Amino acid sequence: MSCGLGPACEEPGSSQQRSDPIQVLRMLTELNLGNNIFEEVPEQLKYLNSLQKLHLFGNKIATISPTIFDGLEKLTLLNLNNNRLKYLPPEIHRLENLEYMSLNNNQIGSIPKELCSLEKLSELHLSYNCLIMVPEEIGYMTNLRMLCLSRNQIEVLPDGLCKLRKLRILDVAGNRIRVFPTAMEDLLLMGLKELYCEDNPLLQKQPVCAIQEEEMLSLTEMTARFILRELNEKDSVLQTAVKQNQEVGKLLSEKCVCAVCGQAFLTTRLECVCFMHVKQV
Numbered sequence: 001m002s003c004g005l006g007p008a009c010e011e012p013g014s015s016q017q018r019s020d021p022i023q024v025l026r027m028l029t030e031l032n033l034g035n036n037i038f039e040e041v042p043e044q045l046k047y048l049n050s051l052q053k054l055h056l057f058g059n060k061i062a063t064i065s066p067t068i069f070d071g072l073e074k075l076t077l078l079n080l081n082n083n084r085l086k087y088l089p090p091e092i093h094r095l096e097n098l099e100y101m102s103l104n105n106n107q108i109g110s111i112p113k114e115l116c117s118l119e120k121l122s123e124l125h126l127s128y129n130c131l132i133m134v135p136e137e138i139g140y141m142t143n144l145r146m147l148c149l150s151r152n153q154i155e156v157l158p159d160g161l162c163k164l165r166k167l168r169i170l171d172v173a174g175n176r177i178r179v180f181p182t183a184m185e186d187l188l189l190m191g192l193k194e195l196y197c198e199d200n201p202l203l204q205k206q207p208v209c210a211i212q213e214e215e216m217l218s219l220t221e222m223t224a225r226f227i228l229r230e231l232n233e234k235d236s237v238l239q240t241a242v243k244q245n246q247e248v249g250k251l252l253s254e255k256c257v258c259a260v261c262g263q264a265f266l267t268t269r270l271e272c273v274c275f276m277h278v279k280q281v
Contacts, residue, residue, distance in 0.1 A: 025047075025048055026047065026048060026049065026050060027050055028048055028050060028051055029050055029051060029052045029053065030051070030052060030053040030054075030055075031045075031048065031051060031053070031054055031055070032055040033054075033055060033056050033059070034055045034056065034057040034058045034059070034079070035057070035058035035059070036058070036059050037059060037060055038056065038059040038060065038061055039059075039060050039061060039062060040061055040062065040063050040064070040065065041056060041061060041063075041064050041065065041068050043065055043067070043068060045068060045071075045072070046067060046068050046069070046070050046071035046072060047071055048071065048072070049071045049072070049073070049074065050074060051072060051074060051075055052074050052075060052076050052077065053075070053076065053077040054072070054075060054077065054078050054079070055077075055079045056078075056079065056080050056083070057079050057080065057081040057082050057083070057102075058081070058082045058083075059082075059083050060083065060084055061080065061083040061084060061085060062083070062084040062085060062086065063085075064085070064088065064089055064092075065089075066089040066090075066091035067091075069089075069091050069092060069094040069095055070094070072094075072095060073094070073095075073096065073097060074097060075095050075097060075098055076097055076098060076099045076100065077098075077099065077100040077101075078095065078098060078100070078101050078102070079100075079102045080102065080103050080106070081102050081103065081104045081105055081106075081125075082104070082105045082106075083105075083106050084106065084107060085103065085106040085107065085108055086106075086107045086108060086109060086130075087108060087109065087110065087112075088103075088108065088111070088112050088115060089112070090112050090113075090114040091114070092112065092114060092115055092118075093114040093115065093117045093118065095118065096118065096119075096120065097120055098118050098120060098121055099120050099121060099122050099123070100121070100122065100123045101118075101121060101123070101124055101125070102123075102125040103125060103126050103129070104125050104126070104127045104128050104129075104148075105127075105128045105129075106128075106129050107129065107130055108126065108129040108130060108131065109129075109130045109131065109132065110131065110132070110133070111126070111131065111134060111135055111138075112135075113135050113137045116135060116137035116138050116139075116140045116141055117137075117140060118141065119140065119141065119142055119143060120143055121141055121143065121144060122143050122144060122145045122146065122166075123144075123145065123146040124141070124144060124146070124147050124148070125146075125148045126148065126149055126152070127148045127149065127150040127151050127152070127171070128150070128151045128152075129151075129152050130152065130153060131149065131152035131153065131154055132152070132153045132154060132155065133154060133155070133156065133158075134149065134154060134157060134158050134161065135158065135160075136158040136159065136160040137160060138158060138160050138161055138164070139158075139159075139160030139161065139162075139163035139164065140160075141164065142164070142165065142166065143166055144164050144166060144167055145166050145167060145168050145169065146167075146168065146169040147161075147164070147167060147169070147170050147171070148169075148171040149171060149172050149175070150171045150172060150173040150174050150175070150196065151173070151174040151175075152174075152175050153175065153176055154172065154175040154176060154177060155175070155176045155177060155178070156177070157172065157177060157180060157181055157184075158181070159181045159182075159183055161181065161187070162181050162183035162184055162186045162187050163186075164187070164190075165190045165191075166190075166191075167187060167190070167191075167192055168191060168192060168193045168194065169192075169193065169194040170187070170192060170194070170195050170196070171194075171196040172196065172197050172200070173196045173197060173198045173199050173200070174198070174199040174200070175199075175200055176200065176201065177197065177200040177201070177202065178200070178201055178202060178203075179202070179203075180202075224251065224252060224255075224265070224266050225263065225264065225265055225266075227242070227248075227252065228252060228255055228263075228264040228265075229263065229264070231252075251266070252266075254266060
């Protein structure tokens with residue numbers, strides 16, 4: 001497809017050749033080709049080595065040639081919103097001066113690890129795509145301040161995300177995230193100001209049906225707690241009794257320790273109860 005940036009042509013009735021349009025455009029620092037009908041990024045753009053801002057939103061771009069990045073070392077802004085991209089070539093790491101990238105409303109299924117090597121990137125927009133995961137290497141983007149990943153199919157956020165010390169805005173709304181990474185608190189402590197996580201199945205609980213009746217569970221639990229407490233006492237007659245009953249010994253071996261009161265309990269009941277000394281009863 002011709003993009004209007006092609007080689008020089010001769011004027012009708014003239015033997016002199018026009019100036020090379022690429023040569024004329026070499027001094028451009030910003031180019032807006034939005035809302036056209038390009039099906040791919042024009043190959044000729046790689047010769048515009050002074051370009052700093054490139055807008056290609058609202059086209060029909062489905063592929064990006066890896067060679068397009070060869071001459072765009074000075075690019076700081078790239079806008080490819082509203083296209084038909086399904087993937088990004090690994091060679092995108094050559095845009096080492098890129099500070100702003102927006103790829104909203106495409107069909108991108110994964111983020112290449114090479115993208116995460118763009119250390120100067122401060123804003124990354126990938127909303128309304130088909131992402132199912134975020135690479136662990138996202139933590140290498142040390143200057144990232146805004147990360148927008150809303151309306152994808154992401155189920156898990158990587159721990160590397162919590163290493164982004166300069167991140168101030170995180171948008172993961174409309175995904176399939178159930179829980180956040182354990183180190184998510186670190187992001188808040190490092191200065192995260194805005195967090196958008198609506199329309200996710202966060203903290204979704206499934207009902208669990210007990211095999212035993214509730215009354216029997218409570219009786220078993222309370223009896224076990226009393227026995228476990230008494231076993232800590234010296235010369236307890238229960239120690240001998242438990243040793244002689246293997247079934248009871250096996251049940252008591254599954255004990256845990258309550259983080260609230262520090263007493264032992266079985267895994268069948270988790271609530272903290274008040275323990276009373278047997279001599280006070």
